[in-house]
Amino acid sequence: DAKTTQPPSMDCAEGRAANLPCNHSTISGNEYVYWYRQIHSQGPQYIIHGLKNNETNEMASLIITEDRKSSTLILPHATLRDTAVYYCIVRVVGTGNQFYFGTGTSLTVIP
Amino acid sequence: NAGVTQTPKFQVLKTGQSMTLQCAQDMNHEYMSWYRQDPGMGLRLIHYSVGAGITDQGEVPNGYNVSRSTTEDFPLRLLSAAPSQTSVYFCASSIGQGTGELFFGEGSRLTVL
Numbered sequence: 001d002a003k004t005t006q007p008p009s010m011d012c013a014e015g016r017a018a019n020l021p022c023n024h025s026t027i028s029g030n031e032y033v034y035w036y037r038q039i040h041s042q043g044p045q046y047i048i049h050g051l052k053n054n055e056t057n058e059m060a061s062l063i064i065t066e067d068r069k070s071s072t073l074i075l076p077h078a079t080l081r082d083t084a085v086y087y088c089i090v091r092v093v094g095t096g097n098q099f100y101f102g103t104g105t106s107l108t109v110i111p
Numbered sequence: 112n113a114g115v116t117q118t119p120k121f122q123v124l125k126t127g128q129s130m131t132l133q134c135a136q137d138m139n140h141e142y143m144s145w146y147r148q149d150p151g152m153g154l155r156l157i158h159y160s161v162g163a164g165i166t167d168q169g170e171v172p173n174g175y176n177v178s179r180s181t182t183e184d185f186p187l188r189l190l191s192a193a194p195s196q197t198s199v200y201f202c203a204s205s206i207g208q209g210t211g212e213l214f215f216g217e218g219s220r221l222t223v224l
Contacts, residue, residue, distance in 0.1 A: 041213030043115075043201050044154070065181075087153070087198070098169065099213055101146070101154035 009106040012082075018075040020105050022088030025069040031092050033064060034099065035073045037084040044087065044101070047073065062090045078109045113137050117202050119218035124192045124223045132219050134202030140214070141207040143185035147171065147198040148218075154201065160185055161207075191193040192223045 005023040012018040024033065034049040047061045048055055050071075055062040061074040075082055087104040136143065141167045144159035146169075156169030160179040174196060176188040185204075189196060202216040 034212075041199065041218065042193050043203070044213075046212035049212070076205070098144070098159060099158060100156060100170070103151065103153040 004090055004102055006086075006088050006105045008103065009108070011108050012075075012078045013111055014080060014109050014111050015077055018047065018078040018082065018107060018109070020073040020075075020086050020088075020107065021070065022068045022072070023091045024088070027068050027090050028092070031090045033059070033062065033068075033071050034089040034091060035062065036087045036089065036099075036101070037082075038087070038104070039081075039084040047086075078107075078111065080109050082108045083107060115143065115202055115204055115214050115216035117200075117219050119219060120191075120217070121220050122222070124189075124221065125200065126193060126223060128192050129188070129190050130221075131189075132200055132202075132221070134185045134187065134216060135183050136202075136204040136214070137183065138204065138206075138214065139182060140204035141182070143179065143204045144169070144189045144213075145175070145177065145185070146201045146203065147196075148201060151199050157187065157200075189221075192221075194223045197221060197223045 032051050034051050035047040037045040038044045048060050050062045064071045085104040085106050087101050089099050115136045134198045136192045141162045145157040148153040148154045155171045157175050158177040162167045163182050166177050200219045
């Protein structure tokens with residue numbers, strides 16, 4: 001599976017959009033991009049995933065560049081409850097579903 | 112649905128003791144896995160299973176055993192606990208080898224003295 005690179009930490013003002021970048025320059029054609037987050041010491045929570053098209057759900061938007069070498073998770077109106085560690089993962093479909101988590105980005109939403 | 116249930120939530124062991132961390136899911140998921148999380152290390156995959164009767168090793172399998180006799184349960188066994196196994200353990204499951212999301216339990220915090 002391709003490795004990902006994320007900034008270790010970011011701040012965002014409450015009510016503003018939080019844009020979390022992820023670099024996956026060695027991604028292969030059959031690898032999906034997944035985003036999870038972990039609030040405090042709880043189990044990670046799925047946010048969104050995509051292959052090459054931009055995706056949006058009730059939690060966030062995922063923007064994947066045309067060459068698929070990077071992506072951005074967008075939380076449109078960050079709240080204090082969005083303070084968490086965000087993990088970007090790339091994963092090959094059909095390999096037994098292994099998800100390999102890195103150290104992620106620690107997002108702090110500031111009042 | 113209860114989702115993924117882990118027990119116990121907290122456990123203190125002495126070096127050399129054995130114990131089993133339990134994980135159960137009620138979503139009929141084929142895939143189950145165990146991760147450990149140490150400070151500053153992210154989550155690391157210990158063992159996983161793609162279905163009943165099938166298990167395989169992840170990144171850090173040494174010191175741990177697993178079995179998958181039923182679809183619902185995936186226990187993690189520590190045969191002889193070591194201080195290096197002090198960690199928070201998470202169990203997770205997903206539908207199968209498709210693009211389904213991974214569902215996590217709330218974690219089990221283990222301290223080995």
